[in-house]
Amino acid sequence: MKELFKNIKEVLFVGSSSVFTLRSISLFAFSFSLLTVHLSNAQQLESLLEEALSNNPEIQKYELQYRIASEKVNEVDVxxxxxxxxxxxxxxxxxxxxxxxxxxxxxxxxPWFGGITAREQYVSSLADAKYEDIVIAKRKLMASVSQSYYKLYANKKKRVVLDENIALLKTYETLALNAVEVGKASAVAILRLQMRQNELEQLKQVLEQQYLAEQTRFNKLLNRDKGIEVDVVDALEIPIDDQEIHSDNLVLHPELLKYDKLYKSVEQSELLNQKESSxxxxxxxxxxxxxxxxxxxxxxxxxxxxxxxxxxxxPIFNKKYKSKTKQNALQQQEIHSQKQERLNILETLLDDAVKGRMSARISHETQTKNLRQAKDAEAILVRSYETGTIDFNDVLDVQELQLKFEMNQIESVKDFYIQSTIINYLTQ
Missing domain, CATH: 2.20.130 (S-adenosyl-L-methionine-dependent methyltransferases)
Known part of the structure; x- marks a missing residue:
């Protein structure tokens, strides 16, 4: 019996889903190289963001619109x-x-003195407001690329976990076959283990299709062929300390600065209106x-x-100029209300992102604790094979729980970084 258990331990060690040694070594190496992983991830993601900013057609569209608006200054300087x-x-x-x-x-x-200058300043103020569209679009693009990248990471990591669990189930299947041979288990246990493997294989195939769809979305954000393989980092971990949040920067967000520039353009419109009434x-x-x-x-x-x-x-009959003055005053009030509305929305988004990131951290800590306990339970079940009391129903239950905790752990890491991209979009 001891010799049989020794063989089983060798199988567990050699298999890619080692319950004890291999997973412990991987966890230690992962923790040891955490700083290097974050650094390489930052460098890799930075290069992808630069490529997106250079090639994305939406950014090019806004840049062309700004150039057109700027060129209109020459149109009115006549x-x-x-x-x-x-x-x-x-x-x-x-x-x-x-x-x-x-x-x-x-x-x-x-025109009356200063009339041409007033037109130039009005058109220039419109171009300044249009420039903020470029800044906003670039920020949104960086957030979208980053979020897609982290989704690809989570998908890839989940498939790795599934491979490990499928290999682990095959090891359990070997244990069950040995137990059936000596009359310590039923053949039903083998069938249940095989059915569980089939379910995980199905989930893996679904994730592969979702990965390809997300990869297409990612590549199109970079304006390149959808089939280009994305080199995603192998491991990510939630940092010990949260990045400092500069919530005061929210009032300087481009989405709000655009309203300030639109307000200024209305002021320039009124100055032009006064000159045209001369x-x-x-x-x-x-x-x-x-x-x-x-x-x-x-x-x-x-x-x-x-x-x-x-x-x-x-202009003796100057009713239209008086009407234009009233319209400008009302438009300024409208812009002020729109800015306040947008500020409220951005403050809500920032608060949601901060709370969401904290929730992701809490979830990650809980899943890590649960995963550790699930592995302890798994170890106890495997050791019980020595006494001949192993229950493969319990093995499947613990394995299912362990997979659930691992998946949730990956999801919490993804959520943490996605919420961080939202915070960066709003405060950086």
Whole structure:
């Protein structure tokens, strides 16, 4: 019996799902290399984020929109069109110096002092607001890439755990076969172990399909072929100390700064409205061709007429400018309300993320404790094989609990880092 138990222990050690030695060594090595893992993960994820920021078409879209908005400054930095006119006298009016044949005229209207500058500042303020769209989109992209990366990690880690548990079930199946041979177990135990293996194989295949779907989403965020394999870190652990949260930075978030710039653009719109309600000055020049009077000789005979002109355009009916002023005032109130609404939403998101990260830490600690106890129970069951009292129903129950705790532990790590990306999006 002792020799048989010795063989069983060798099987357990050689198998990839070693209950004692291999798992203990892996846990020690994992803990020892935790700092290095975090560093390599940060470097790898940073390079992926840089690639996403360089290639993502949504970022390129917002950058082009900003360039278009900035170019509009040159569009408005112009005077009104210069007016040219040509007139021919069908019935030539006679003057003392001769008959008028045709008339040429040119006129240029000039906005009131500062009118063009006001237009430039208004369009520039709109471009500044558009720039915040780029900053917001980049932050959201970094959060999306990071969250997708951590989902890929969790999926990969779960499949590794499933492989270990499938190998462990095969080891238990060997124990059950030996027990059946000596009449210490029923063949039903073997069938139950095999059915459990089938369930885990099915779950593994489902996870593989989910991984491919998430991999496609990740690659498309980086604007590359969906089939490119993502190199995900092998292990992640929740750090001992939480990163300091600078909640004061929330008021400087781009989503809120955009409202400030929109508010400023409305102020510039009102300044422009005031300038447009002012008079416009026009400068012009008329040239009239005069034909010489025949049979007469005097100094001004046939002298052409050159007439400089000055005009003023006064908006007497200025109801539209008064209406525009009221609209701007109402729009500023609307922007203020929108900013306050968005601030409330962001504060709620930040509080949810902080609480969610704390919950993930609590869950991870609980699952770690439960997993340790499940392994102790597993060890007791395996040792009971020596006395011939092993109950494979209990083995399956403990194995199922252990798998559940391992899966929950991975999920809590993923949740911790996903909540951290939300916190970083809001406060960094």
């Amino acid at each position: 005077l009104p069109n210069t007016e040219f006119g040509v007139g021919y006298f069908v019935s030539e009016p006679e003057t003392r110096t001769g008959a008028q044949r045709f008339k040429l005229s040119a006129r240029q209207m000039v 008079p416009m000055i026009g400068f012009g020049l008329d040239y009239i061709n005069v034909e010489k009077r025949p049979g007469m000789d005097f100094n001004d005979n046939g002298k052409d007429i050159l007439m400089p002109m000055l005009s003023v355009s006064i």
